[in-house]
Amino acid sequence: MPQTLGALPPELILHIAHxxxxxxxxxxxxxxxxxHTLLWKRLYQHDATHHNSSxxxxxxxxxVPSSLTRFLTAGGIINIxxxxxxxxxxxDFYGYTLPLATAVVRGRREMARLLLDHGADVxxxxxxxxxxxxxxxxxxxxxxxxxLSVAITEGHDAIAEDLVEWLGPSSTPPDQVVSEVFGVExxxxxxxxxxxxxxxxxxxxxxxxxxxxxRRGGSDGLQESSSLLYMIxxxxxxxxxxxxxxxxxxxAPV
Numbered sequence: 001m002p003q004t005l006g007a008l009p010p011e012l013i014l015h016i017a018h019x020x021x022x023x024x025x026x027x028x029x030x031x032x033x034x035x036h037t038l039l040w041k042r043l044y045q046h047d048a049t050h051h052n053s054s055x056x057x058x059x060x061x062x063x064v065p066s067s068l069t070r071f072l073t074a075g076g077i078i079n080i081x082x083x084x085x086x087x088x089x090x091x092d093f094y095g096y097t098l099p100l101a102t103a104v105v106r107g108r109r110e111m112a113r114l115l116l117d118h119g120a121d122v123x124x125x126x127x128x129x130x131x132x133x134x135x136x137x138x139x140x141x142x143x144x145x146x147x148l149s150v151a152i153t154e155g156h157d158a159i160a161e162d163l164v165e166w167l168g169p170s171s172t173p174p175d176q177v178v179s180e181v182f183g184v185e186x187x188x189x190x191x192x193x194x195x196x197x198x199x200x201x202x203x204x205x206x207x208x209x210x211x212x213x214x215r216r217g218g219s220d221g222l223q224e225s226s227s228l229l230y231m232i233x234x235x236x237x238x239x240x241x242x243x244x245x246x247x248x249x250x251x252a253p254v
Contacts, residue, residue: 010038017042040070057084060102061091065110072118083127093128100147101126109159112147122148122163123172142179149179152191157199160192164203174209187213 005013005028017025017039029039059067083096092102100120103111116122123146130144130153144150148167151160167174167188177188189209192200205211 005035013038014042056099057092057097057102060099060108060111061106063106063108063111065114068111068114072114091131093126093130095128096126097128098124098126098147100124101128101144101150104147104150104156104159104163105130105154107154107156107159109156109162112159113162116162116166120147121172122146122166123177126150145179145185146177146188148177148188149191152179152188152195152197152200155195155197157197160197160200161203164188164200164207167204167207174204174207175213 005016008016013035017028020028025039025042029036056068056071059071083098092105098120100112100115100122101124103115112120126144126146126149130150142153144153148160148163151157151163164174166172167177174189175187178185179188179191180186186194187209189201189204189211192204
């Protein structure tokens with residue numbers, strides 16, 4: 001069929017492509033450079049609109065920014081913040097994920113920037129469970145709630161600082177971005193302090209995050225917590241400097 005298809009006028013090829021299923025369309029595009037040039041945009045649009053945008057996730061996983069650029073240029077993504085159900089595929093998240101969260105968890109900084117430029121929301125809720133958590137890691141119980149908290153949890157500081165630049169009075173206030181650690185919800189500033197990410201803390205403060213306010217789990221009200229934040233920082237700095245747990249009274253003195 002591809003050989004016959006390539007002999008037709010371009011307008012007729014595009015019309016026929018509209019009725020092809022995804023495997024046939026992909027095979028036709030891969031059969032000849034001329035057909036690829038003619039059909040790649042329709043191929044990306046077809047996947048984005050009819051296959052839950054899983055092709056977008058595959059582009060991000062590939063690590064090739066030009067592939068993601070083509071997907072975005074095709075205009076098939078109706079909502080860049082759409083939830084994408086990748087279950088039972090658990091390479092990054094189990095269940096619903098976001099394109100930006102996938103780029104962040106894989107450390108794809110350039111791709112994260114591309115998605116931000118196309119309207120991705122740093123504070124969009126991540127409902128799927130992150131599969132990159134190591135059971136014996138100190139933060140194994142951390143449950144990232146947004147792309148920003150994913151970046152902080154996974155230690156992608158440069159990406160986290162990029163995401164913070166998209167927070168502010170005209171967009172999403174920094175104090176409303178929450179993470180959940182050990183069942184307690186924290187603001188982005190608190191999580192960055194808890195995870196000892198000084199660069200992210202500094203950038204959040206520059207964007208207007210309030211160090212004296214916090215969000216408690218399940219509560220909509222912000223409450224004073226400068227003393228708690230200080231204790232968190234002090235406790236974990238001591239952990240970094242010694243092998244003993246500062247909360248363990250039976251341990252050797254610091």
